[in-house]
Amino acid sequence: MSVRSHTLVVLVEDKPGVMNRIVSLFRQRGFNIDSIAVGHSETPGLSRITLVAQGDDRKIEQLVKQLYKILEVIKITDVTDENLIQRELALIKVTATDRNRSDIMRLVTDVYQARIVDATPDSLIIEVAGPPDKIDSLITMVRSYGIKELARSGVIAMARGTRAVAAVPQPVVA
């Protein structure tokens, strides 16, 4: 089985300590997290975590089963093989001089449809949103100018089409 990048959408109860349990499980079971992004979901009280991790299908299946053992984890969907929209936000502070500023701006806005959100006499902040590989590509392109600071949000993902990754209301069990 081949190792590849899996994208998991994990719906969890929004309670203290839940992120700690999830991150701790990765460490304990020897899984690496490539990317993790957390925020509210469409349901009040539920958070949506988008996790990207490397592994073969069997290893990821084991990870999913272990994650399900965390009490506050409601639903996990491996969306890797879905027709997926993946988005990440990055802020990149690059060194800019009078000589190259316009080159950078043209590259950023024309080629990557990104924005310049701050400028000083010797720097620019680029705001870029899109699939992670687009952000990787932009970073490669501006690296030669000198990256002073880089912040990435982690990937969020959603499958195209009408079907939704949603927690089914559960009956009371005890």
Added chain:
Amino acid sequence: MAIETRERQQVSEEAQREPQLGAHLVLQALVREGVEVIFGYPGGAILPVYDALPYYPIHHILVRHEQSAAFAADGYARATGTVGVCMATSGPGATNLVTGLANAMMDSIPIVAITGQVPQSVIGMDAFQETDITGITLPITKYNMVIRSIDQIGPAIQKAFYLARSGRPGPVLIDIPKDVQLAKGFLAPRQELHLPGYRPTIVPHRRQIRRAAELIRQAKRPLILAGHGILISGATEELVRFAERTQIPVGLTLLGIGGFPASHPLCLGMVGMHGHAHANRAIHEADVIIGIGMRFDDRVTGRPSEFAPNAKIIHIDIDPAEIGKVLKTEVPVVGDARQALRLLLEELEPLEHDDWLSLIRSWYRSIRTEPSGPNGILQPQYVIARLHALTDGKAIVTTDVGQHQMWTAQLYKCDIPKQWISSGGLGAMGFGVPSAMGAAIGRPEAEVWAVVGDGGVQMTLNEFATIVDEQLNVKVAIINNGYLGMVRQWQQLFHNRNYSETPISSPDYVLLGQAYRMAARRVTRPGEVDEAILWARSFRGPALIEFVVNQEENVFPMIPSGGTFRDMIDEYQVEGEW
């Protein structure tokens, strides 16, 4: 639910009229969950609960170290089939519970641990005896929680007991800051718990059962591997009926001992690293393996890629994460072992495997149990064999971890559930004495033997005081070979006899027993074994026997760690029934 509950719905009405201290509410909630016994040790941050304790119908056992409180709660849970409870203060009290919690986690034992915590106003300030016990115990509890307000006491304790005993059981820790114990309020009535992320599958899918039945029907050399899940779900009767109807032999994991009667003609005894040779050979030759309530631990499989090379695997377990974790599984069945066996019995007509069974029986050999070795010195295996014979195989037997544990697993043949209490997954030395204590409290009518080594007993022999305080019917059999024997065996076999730090001295156990006001004897000659065991059985209450045995005796058969059936060392087996 297999783990019994003793919930008492009513707490006295009087208690509900006036607002009460949180400490009282904690105890009322425990009484309401059916708690009769707590193994614990007081301290500053749990003092309010101890202040209230005398007013409640709870037998508190004052242990001499919190680790023993957790081990005793574990032994209590295993012997009674109910939830065991331990309690400690914050800081060192809480951290001393850690090994016991890890042990309960590995072996799926329902215990609830209650710890005091510093007041919330100083949490995070490195206050005296503050420790982040919920952080520390995160990976070694099924669940843990901090009670942050008085109205959460009832629901949290109800939830803790439900989680501990349901699904795949495990330890749950409740951390209670002192200010919550000292706040005033009312105990919320028991209510339905809303746990949307916790829905254990109890009844397996019928389709998977049918697939399993079909595979079993086609098998020529099927084998059942029965584990702790049989005991937890109370499936012994169903397992016996299933094995008899299908004529499939049963191998047991270390923790499966007692789940299927050892004297049953279809029982092959223990499998794995120190399992019986015929049982491991049966695994090697089997074409279908039905694992029930077990997890293909490395002590069972050796090198997984060489384990059961000819077999398709049917794996029945309540924890879906165990299925496919170690081995490729042909038919996964998620559910309670007892429910699964009931459904399988509905699907399967009587089968016959006469050739397979006679083939396995042709491999039967006995573990050597001669009274003395070539040097004339007492043999440890003989002690266990005599203990089994003289107690008619009916005692509750707890063990520590090491050679004596394996000899006892091989030779103390258990016919009924809940009589075999041993630390499996964690392999925690020091378990034998405190778990015997827990078992004796939970089953006061029983004769409890703690079979321990001279290494492990020195980790928790402070509990002799507790055993004597409570006048428990615990007989401690110390198998003294002057070594950390199992480690020494590995050094002998795999480290060129470099006995680095394994010779270990002992106190004079007879004098020590007497110092603790415990009847004590030493046995050095084979001829004294029976007499000493009969002496210990002749009265109710604590007794200690030190058996001074051959120093360099080894546990065989043995499949070295990570090895395969072909690597088995079994030079010590002799002709005869296993």
